[in-house]
Amino acid sequence: MxxxxxxxxxxxxxxxxxxxxxxxxxxxxxxxxxxxxxxxxxxxxxxxxxxxxxxxxxxxxxxxxxxxxxxxxxxxxxxxxxxxxxxxxxxxxxxxxxxxxxxxxxxxxxxxxxxxxxxxxxxxxxxxxxxxxxxxxxxxxxxxxxxxxxxxxxxxxxxxxELLNALEAGRVLARDLCGTEPERMSAINFADYCVASFKDSGLDVTVVDNKATLIKDYPLLSAVGRSSFDVARHHPRVVKVAYTGEGEITRTLLFAGKGVVYDTGGADIKIAGGMAGMSRDKGGAAAVAGLMKTLSILKPKGVKVIAELGLVRNSIGSEAFVTDEIITSHAGVRVRIGNTDAEGRLVLADLLSHLRIQATQSVAPSLYSVATLTGHVVRAYGSYTALVENAVAKQQGVAATLQHIGQQWAEPFEVSYLRPEDFDKVADKNGAADVISSNNGPSSVTARGHQYPAAFLLKASGLDSHHLKSSQPLSYTHIDIAGSATEGDPLYGKPTAQPLVALLQFTIG
Missing domain, CATH: 3.40.220.10 (Leucine Aminopeptidase, subunit E, domain 1)
Known part of the structure; x- marks a missing residue:
């Protein structure tokens, strides 16, 4: 290291x-x-x-x-x-x-x-x-x-x-995973790098690598990687990691990390140099992996942390998924594809659906997605991370607490709000599907381009049924790090590992 x-x-x-x-x-x-x-x-x-x-x-x-x-x-x-x-x-x-x-x-x-x-x-x-x-x-x-x-x-x-060395060990891992080029850190190599880094850590680590299992259990993720299945070295992976502290568990945090190891845009191909830097589209999964590394060193008591990292290449080819397709998510939600370059939310939706099930069986659960998700968040907030929370998380003060911690630890957050218009945005207008993933334009030129993806994630993952008035409300906060994952040059600048430090302080209380 x-x-x-x-x-x-x-x-x-x-x-x-x-x-x-x-x-x-x-x-x-x-x-x-x-x-x-x-x-x-x-x-x-x-x-x-x-x-x-x-x-x-x-x-x-x-x-x-x-x-x-x-x-x-x-x-x-x-x-x-x-x-x-x-x-x-x-x-x-x-x-x-x-x-x-x-x-x-x-x-x-x-x-x-x-x-x-x-x-x-x-x-x-x-x-x-x-x-x-x-x-x-x-x-x-x-x-x-x-x-x-x-x-x-x-x-x-x-x-x-002790704290600083543990944090830096996690940040080194996160920088390595995020900042490395797409062949050296393909989905397979990303998973292998995590497994090697977590060896003898006490973490429970599982890698989902079987094609049939991925297609069955992660249908949206597998749609993003459909064309990559044709190339053996580009096959998708899902890495599951869990940390369980000693003593009575008093809270459970569940993280979904977006790990798009290369984003071509798919059939809605990125043009005019837009693909440059797209090997950094795995910063969310990298930050979550780094957090798990840090937890394994510090070993805080009384907390359980569960993570799923979705690792996939959004490849172009005759097998690539296209707009207008309707694909049923792991949660059983029919998703109409609006733009294949809005692939990260598809990956996260399946991960969150799996985590949702685990959350219903956990002590004091709260869920999070961490992703370099939208160009809009960069346009709106520059180099700052955005937090978008559901009503349950808002009632618990999750974003406000994270924002306070981030301000003290040099990882500032901006707090955005979900509005009714965000749910209207993802409603399929002709009723053939339950939800539409996005419009057909770039998020950076779309009104509320970083807020409404959180509405999609709630719907496509099944988390929307766990609202404030439900029998089992679940707190969920979406964390968009598209602007903060690197410093300096947005394409090839040094990875920051954000928001690992703030998340660690939030986790250990």
Whole structure:
């Protein structure tokens, strides 16, 4: 695994040479607030001769300090609208300077703040370093790369390494799965990579690989992959993973992850360069897999987490499914195909139907779908994740809680609402089918293009029968990460593993 471990440090002696570290990185909003006098004096002296100090990340020659290197990474942009991501930005700048300067074991110091917005600034800064240091799986395999750093020391008054290392292990897995090209991380290879990563983890892992079983139990998913069945190496897979904590189970979370390993658009083919980056359409399944990895390391008590990852290639060919077809979902709902490029919701609907059945037999269940689902969410919210919840989840405050957690842990959410118009949108107008998957245009130019797919998912999965007034209401929240799954370049930028950190904090309470 390509991971730089975090080690806890609670002794100021670590900043000096001879203590095993070879650089000191200070992430701070105010140089006068530094607790270590040696660092404060050096920074103030340097500021007199270099006015960049305290305004931009700077490397200082620091005799006597670890490695003779002091990196001041100032936290800037703190205004009424800022959040903890300003600490992440500063930490990335600092760790990159340390790496480029030749450090292999830097010590990270994050100055504390009384501002409640920054309660987890230290953890967020450390995780940002992991994000900055990750390298693509293809690069690592082609060049036999190992991490540039051996460890990162984290100066903190309480231990944080167990949580941070577990989170980063899950995030590395999620980045590898999401960011790797479609042959190296085909549906089969994605499933195999998960199985290998979960070995000896204590997770219950099953892979559904039989064609007849997939067609019977996951008919919508199999329709998306119908043409891929002609190519042995492109066959679909469903990975089932379960974590059961020790002790009495008090809540159960069930996740469906969209893993479209390559999305051509199918018969409604993507044109004019629209296929570029479509190997990243598996970010939802990747994030859920990473969450399960993290849970297997932390082993929280009293919680059960069940996940199904739908892995499929939306291939083009003589066997490809087409618009106007009516296909019966696992829940027995007749679905008219409106656009084959709206394939992710088909995959999720079958997964959610299976999870729905398990939820009815579980303690305090709540269901979630995680997917790079729509271009509309990018148009509406840019790089932010959208939450769309049913009435049961809204009554329980699921989205509001997730939004609060995400704001504190540098994975912000925007909350959208389901409206009657969204259900009208997916009603089949001539009655031949129970529901229509989508209109025939791109979501990005469709009004409410990221909200109404949640209405489809409720209908096609059978979850709509578990409404507030039903005998067994079920909470369901759809999480659209199309804008947040990568950073920088939307096509080939570094995968973020979002919203793994927020989901972990939500899960363990």
């Amino acid at each position: 390509f991971q730089v471990p975090v080690v806890d440090v609670n002794n100021d002696q670590a900043i000096f040479e001879g203590e095993g570290f070879d650089a000191v990185i200070v992430v701070t909003a105010d140089l006068t607030q530094l607790a270590q006098q040696e660092i404060s004096l050096l920074a103030e002296h340097a500021k007199q001769i270099d006015h960049r100090v305290g305004k931009q990340a700077t490397l200082l020659f620091a005799p006597g300090l670890a490695g003779g290197r002091l990196i001041i990474a100032p936290v800037t942009g703190d205004d009424d609208y800022a959040d903890v991501r300003i600490f992440a930005k500063a930490a990335k700048e600092g760790i990159n300077i340390a790496k480029d300067a030749g450090a292999t074991k830097p010590l990270l110091i994050v100055t504390s703040s009384q501002d409640p917005r920054f309660s987890f600034a230290t953890e967020v800064a450390a995780l940002a370093c992991g994000q900055a240091l990750w390298q693509p799986l293809e690069t690592r395999e082609a060049n036999s790369l190992t991490p540039a750093l051996t460890a990162i020391g984290l100066m903190a008054c309480s231990p944080k390494s």
